[in-house]
Amino acid sequence: MFRNQYDSDISVWSPQGRLHQVEYALEAVKQGSAAVGLRSKTHAVLVAVKRTPGDLASYQKKMIRIDDHMGVAIAGLTSDARVLSNYMRTEAMRSKMLYNRPLPIGRIVSALADKAQVNTQNYGGRPYGVGLLVIGQDETGPHLFECSPSGNNFEYYAMAIGARGQSAKTYLERHYEQFAEASLEDLVHHGLQALKATLQQDKKLDTDNASVAFVGENQKFTVLEGEALTSYLARLGSTDAPAAAAAPADVAPMETE
Amino acid sequence: MNRQDQLLDGFYRRDTYSPRVQDMYPRDQPSAFAGVDPVAHTQSPIVTGTSVIALKFQGGVMMAADTLASYGSLARFRDVERLHKLTDTAVLGSTGDVSDYQHVQHMMERLMIREDYHNDGHKLAPPHLFEYLRNVMYHRRSKNDPLWNRFVLAGHHNNTSFLGYVDLQGTTYQSDTIATGFGAHLAQPLLRKAVESRGGPQNVTEEDAIKIIEDCMRVLFYRDARSLNKFQRATIATDRLEITEPYSVDTEWAFAESIRGYGV
Numbered sequence: 001m002f003r004n005q006y007d008s009d010i011s012v013w014s015p016q017g018r019l020h021q022v023e024y025a026l027e028a029v030k031q032g033s034a035a036v037g038l039r040s041k042t043h044a045v046l047v048a049v050k051r052t053p054g055d056l057a058s059y060q061k062k063m064i065r066i067d068d069h070m071g072v073a074i075a076g077l078t079s080d081a082r083v084l085s086n087y088m089r090t091e092a093m094r095s096k097m098l099y100n101r102p103l104p105i106g107r108i109v110s111a112l113a114d115k116a117q118v119n120t121q122n123y124g125g126r127p128y129g130v131g132l133l134v135i136g137q138d139e140t141g142p143h144l145f146e147c148s149p150s151g152n153n154f155e156y157y158a159m160a161i162g163a164r165g166q167s168a169k170t171y172l173e174r175h176y177e178q179f180a181e182a183s184l185e186d187l188v189h190h191g192l193q194a195l196k197a198t199l200q201q202d203k204k205l206d207t208d209n210a211s212v213a214f215v216g217e218n219q220k221f222t223v224l225e226g227e228a229l230t231s232y233l234a235r236l237g238s239t240d241a242p243a244a245a246a247a248p249a250d251v252a253p254m255e256t257e
Numbered sequence: 258m259n260r261q262d263q264l265l266d267g268f269y270r271r272d273t274y275s276p277r278v279q280d281m282y283p284r285d286q287p288s289a290f291a292g293v294d295p296v297a298h299t300q301s302p303i304v305t306g307t308s309v310i311a312l313k314f315q316g317g318v319m320m321a322a323d324t325l326a327s328y329g330s331l332a333r334f335r336d337v338e339r340l341h342k343l344t345d346t347a348v349l350g351s352t353g354d355v356s357d358y359q360h361v362q363h364m365m366e367r368l369m370i371r372e373d374y375h376n377d378g379h380k381l382a383p384p385h386l387f388e389y390l391r392n393v394m395y396h397r398r399s400k401n402d403p404l405w406n407r408f409v410l411a412g413h414h415n416n417t418s419f420l421g422y423v424d425l426q427g428t429t430y431q432s433d434t435i436a437t438g439f440g441a442h443l444a445q446p447l448l449r450k451a452v453e454s455r456g457g458p459q460n461v462t463e464e465d466a467i468k469i470i471e472d473c474m475r476v477l478f479y480r481d482a483r484s485l486n487k488f489q490r491a492t493i494a495t496d497r498l499e500i501t502e503p504y505s506v507d508t509e510w511a512f513a514e515s516i517r518g519y520g521v
Contacts (some may be wrong), residue, residue: 100388104379140378 011123022120022127025149029131032075034162034198035062036191037133037144038172040182043216044135044142046073047191048162049199050209063213063223067092069102070136071213071221075162076149077129084112084128084147105136105143109153117151131161137215160194167197184219185232188212192236205233298402302354304328306339307483308440309350309409310473312448313418313433313458314466317494318411320348321470323478324503325485326355332485340491340500344369347383347412348491348500349390352437353425354405361404364393383412383419387429395427407437413493418458433458436473439481444473463492475506 006012007020014020035048048062060078064085065071070092074081088108095103112132119127127149134145146161147153158176160168171194179187191212196205207226210233215221224232304326311320326334334355341349341362349365351358368389372381381389387410397404403425412419421431434448451469455461461469470490478486486508491500513519 098389098392099381099385101381101385104377106377107375107379138379 009123010119010125010127011121019120022150025127025129026131028129029076029148029161030163030165032077032131032162033062034160034165034168034195035073035075035133036158036160036165036168036172036194036198037073037135037146037156038158038176038179038187038191038194039135039142039144039156040184040187041180042142043184043187043214043219044137044144045184045187045191046071046133046135046213047188047195048073048075048211049195049205050211052209059209062211065213065221065223066108066136067096067102068220069138069215070105070108070134071215071223072135073133073211073213075131075133075165080128080130081132084115084130084132087115088112102138104138104140105134105145106138106140106155109134109145109147109155112147113151113153116147116149119149120151133159133161135213135215136221137217137219142216158194160198162198164198164200168194171197184214184216188214188232189235192232196236205236207233298400299354299357299405302357302405304333304355305483306337306352306355306358307481308436308438308444308477309339309352309407310436310440310444310448310470310477311350311409311411311420311434312452312461312466312469313420314461314463315459316416316418317413317463317466317492317497318418318420319463319466319470319490319492320350320409320411321474321488321490322350322352323474323485323488325483325487327483330482332483335485335487336503338489338503340489341365342491342498342500343386343410344381344412345498346380346414346493347386347410347419348493348498349386350409350411350437350491352407352409357404357406361390361393361406361408365390382414383410383421386410386412387419387421387423391423391427391429394423394425398426409435409437411491411493413495416495418493439484440473440477443476443480447473447476463494466492471506475508478506478508 006014010021033049033051037046046063050059050062052059062073063071066085066088072085091108092103095101116128119125129149132147134147136143144156145153146156146159157179158172160172175190192205207229210229212224212229306326309322322339324336324338325332326337337355339351343349343365390408394404405425407424410421420435421429422435423429433452436445436448452458452461474488478484486505487503489501489503
């Protein structure tokens with residue numbers, strides 16, 4: 001049942017210097033369906049693949065709008081994501097009410113990381129089981145951040161989380177130099193190509209399971225789903241995607257530290 | 258009446274916002290509160306500053322206030338600076354209670370330190386500071402313990418000028434010209450005429466603005482008995498925030514000789 005004797009609660013170190021419960025929480029993120037984020041000089045984009053428990057059920061949503069200038073994509077425990085996004089919305093509203101200022105993206109990400117860190121150090125608690133990609137536009141331009149249950153947070157040009165996210169990262173690492181000058185359409189296209197790389201052999205991106213969101217200087221945070229994605233998916237289908245080749249298995253996963 | 262009330266009674270201009278607590282709870286009648294003084298917040302300003310005047314001009318904002326802090330009608334402190342630099346892009350001017358103004362200065366200073374600690378390139382721009390101040394002022398009036406001031410916040414950030422007013426009730430407005438206190442009656446029409454006759458602030462040069470401000474301050478010194486011919490002038494423009502040392506304008510009193518009962 002247990003991987004070893006040092007993982008029974010959160011605040012106990014293993015002799016190897018690891019906190020196993022925190023690492024399990026990071027695994028929970030990898031169990032969630034993939035989400036990809038990337039940004040240019042003018043926009044930040046999120047794309048994600050939604051899952052459904054079966055044909056009779058709806059798809060679980062992956063994008064959460066926080067404010068007009070900010071939103072997140074989630075991978076992992078949806079219920080934890082709802083707690084965190086609720087907190088982010090409260091903070092965004094507070095910033096608007098108190099200072100008439102849209103909440104700076106980096107600040108809310110730091111606050112989120114502080115919340116996550118507390119849950120890795122208190123006896124009896126558990127870390128959040130969700131990873132977030134946060135995009136937003138503020139005074140200092142468009143931003144993309146990753147937040148993980150370990151309390152780490154980094155800003156990225158492009159990032160992928162969730163199941164088989166490594167394949168998407170490989171695509172992003174090969175193409176990220178084009179992102180800075182890319183148009184919003186091209187950015188979404190790159191995102192979908194990276195996302196495609198995370199899919200299993202027999203799966204395809206379609207209007208049911210794909211989800212796209214973006215934000216920019218004169219562009220409120222917008223989520224596109226369903227029929228609105230037709231043109232993007234058509235373009236995706238017509239391109240020979242070099243990204244479809246998944247990452248070689250012997251490549252070490254990119255560390256997030 | 259206790260001794261403090263006797264001192265205060267009739268000595269200060271008392272605003273008519275509400276009856277004093279002492280008047281509402283006569284001490285000589287039996288009361289459930291016998292022997293317990295009601296909590297009495299500030300019901301009138303004590304040491305006060307008079308007008309603040311300000312206007313937008315081409316590429317910036319200009320504001321002025323004299324350096325007098327009156328104790329009632331007594332010109333008690335003659336070197337109090339009523340213009341305060343908040344950030345590199347914003348200046349706050351205060352009419353009304355000087356101690357409340359100093360409290361707000363400290364409060365804004367704490368806010369600025371909190372903001373700087375983030376060290377992330379984000380700055381509180383004039384509209385943000387204004388909203389914060391508005392919240393504080395409205396919060397205090399809602400506690401029935403107002404900060405007895407009328408503030409003018411002037412700023413210039415990212416090539417955009419800001420000029421706003423907030424008072425002890427939390428009322429706000431923004432305008433091309435603002436004047437508080439006696440200046441609201443005497444200077445505001447002059448400021449408006451000066452700006453509007455030129456077709457708006459974009460046609461008012463900095464030299465024009467200085468002239469307009471100094472003319473207004475001269476009129477205020479002539480006619481406002483709580484003013485002083487010693488004032489500071491703040492200029493907030495692109496990459497520049499400057500508050501002058503206190504200075505005076507020339508005045509003309511020769512007419513006094515021909516008026517009976519005026520002086521000697």
